[in-house]
Amino acid sequence: MSSPPSSGLPPQVRRLVAATLVNTFGNGVYAAVGALYLTRIAGLSVAEVGLGLTIAGLAGLLVSTPLGVVADRLGPNRAYVAFLLLQAVTMTALTQVLAFPLYVAVAAVTAVADAGQRGAKGALIAGLAPSDQRVRTRAMLRVTTNIGMGVGMGLAGIVLAVDRREVYLIALLTNAATFLLTAAIVQWGMPRLPAVPSATGPSGFTALKDRPFLVFVGLDGLLSMHNAMARIAIPLWVATATDAPAWLISVLLVTNSVAVILLQIRVARGTEQLAGAARAGRRAGLLLALACGVLAVTDVTSGAVTIALLVTAAVVHVLGEMLQSAGGWGISFELAPPGAQGQYQGAYAMGHQFGDLLAPFVLTVVAVSWGWPGWLLTATIFLLAGAFVPVVVRWSQRSDSDGPQQVAKLAGSGEAGPVAADRAG
Template sequence: MPTRLLPPPGPARLLTVITVVMSLGQGLWMAVNAIFAVTMVHLTPGQLGVSVGISAALVLLSSTPLGHLADRVGPRTVQLWSFLALAPLTAALLFVGGFWGYLVATSAQGLAYRAGNNARKAMIVALVPPGDRARTMAGIRAWINVSVAVGACLSGLVIAWGTRVGFQGAILFTAAAFLGTGLLTLKEAPVPPTPAGAISAFGVLRDVPFLLFTAVDGLLITHTLLLDVVLPLWVIHHTHAPRWMSAVILLINTGFVVAFQTRASRGTDDLKSAARASMQGAGCVAAACVVFGLSRGSALATACALLVVGALLHALGEIRQAAGSWTIAFDLARDDAQGQYQGTYKMGGDIGKMFAPALFAWLILDHGGTGWIVLAVAYALLGVAMPAVVSRGARLKGAPQEPAAAGG
């Protein structure tokens, strides 16, 4: 791991290293899971879909209480035991032989992973100064992209091999990565828990401004699904570009995030600038939608050029919007309930992922350029709404919208 790409020594560096180890295993498992379930556990596609849906619903409903658990017990404790538990829960898939066993194992996996993820966000707030959080998250996100890409490459080897031994090796590798994540957590500084009675397990659900931000941001980040779900089918059925252009778009996105996410986080250290960054990101995504729509029916070279330009605009919008959302999610939350608030914040993206694929397919694949325009307008409006939503939340919380002036 190149030292020059890591934060300076301290809590931020350790948080980054832990995330790299965690995402390496997660990246591999996400890429092989579906094929493992169908070919080795012998689930039907319908059973796999039902299992994924039930697991996702359980994680969604448990996200806020699991975040509250991190506040009450202490985020380091929850992160430690969540990932230590993930190791045997993942290894248990070696012995799963049917729908119910797979459902129980993957649901338990999902709950443990969400608990650990919520706690990790609370650790960032506790250990990293406010002015450094966006930069820390940017570095973490860049390394996540690298780790997931490596995991995806490893998954390609596993899938190409196609044997039970290969899938068993992938499961054990993932379990080892989660075990390593848990053990590395022991090196982090402990964070004291929130005193009993300071906030109820569902106190965040009464924080209307934070919930409004969660909803708007959850709708905004559905744009990440465009590259995975819609564009591959758009390229095949609505453009003259070669099929492999969808892979080129994904490579552009991954490379752009790795190269520029940290730079994109600069100037997002307060709520006002973070809301502006989120709005700018939404504008770039809206522009990307328009450019993608123009590729329909264009000549091969023109279609390829438009898809590349759209991919660059989308990647710029993604990294700028993400940089803004981190600061907002941290600073609008209560300091003594970061686990609960970050768990609830994750629900916005979860809900968006539940309806967005079908809606996007209907809009874009069935309505072509018109669908892209509708989507562009929707993202632009969400971006414009973000500063007002954040400003209202900051006023009600009494949080500073800009950094305090130095001197005096």
């Protein structure tokens, strides 16, 4: 299993990279076999699996910010380890799922744990990495995620080839074991970051009162629909609306993964500060809109022209995807006041969860089903969302002097002392 480059990063960040590689390897195994396990082995219908995931997604969305506050109060390390252990439990429990109600319960708890670990991990990055290295660390972890997921999904092919219940169970338990190993690396391989007591830290409602930040979260959620665009909409479009060969779908997916591995760190340069991050958000919207425009043209082309346009759209799309990720990381870190990285990272994750819930409707019902008018409407959504990111960042900077962030900053200085200062990096 190859490791991503990590030179120049502090040792504790390199250990976080290793922990992410282990965790995402297990996630890759489950991503490849989970749906088939639930339908072929557990006996659930496709509709039941989809409904369960929707309910779970809503549960994760609702608790994301409160669990970020938990990460601040307990300390990022303790919270991250606790949520990883909970995910190990729910993945193990999934091997016993034989009915829809139990599946919904397990999926909901899993989504809650996943939402909690996202906020805790974000706060951990903010505390472990120097402020000018946070976005680079995020980029490194995204590269690591693609490598880990790719290796896991590749090895899961063995499970799919054998296609027997006991092998599926081994795959699920392997994923559970990776949560345990990741928790062990975090617990014993990284310095313990201090908690922010409620008496000295910002209010647990600071992020939810920060209107500019919440608007940014919504805009970022719209831009994050690119995830489903790559995984769902483009493959469906290729298969149902163009004359391109089916094997091109694999080429486009591989192109996306390879581009992220090779270019994400480079694309993230310059997004450590708010101005650069805001520009990245605007450019991301422009590129994602351009990709939708190119896809719209393939509605009326054929043959080699269609293939060339689809490859072009995939390349433009992944450039927008990488810019959106880097810009979002930079803005979410920079707008968080001292002592509130956990809750702000939890609130930031809400945007992606919102995008994941909205994307299947927008991208399948509107873009794929309506054809070129649907793609142009989707392009407009991306374009407007990206264009408003710099506007919202400027709004946040103007309101900083008397808004919830300033209150939190004052709470995080003086009495809060070095604890808050450490969180700000």
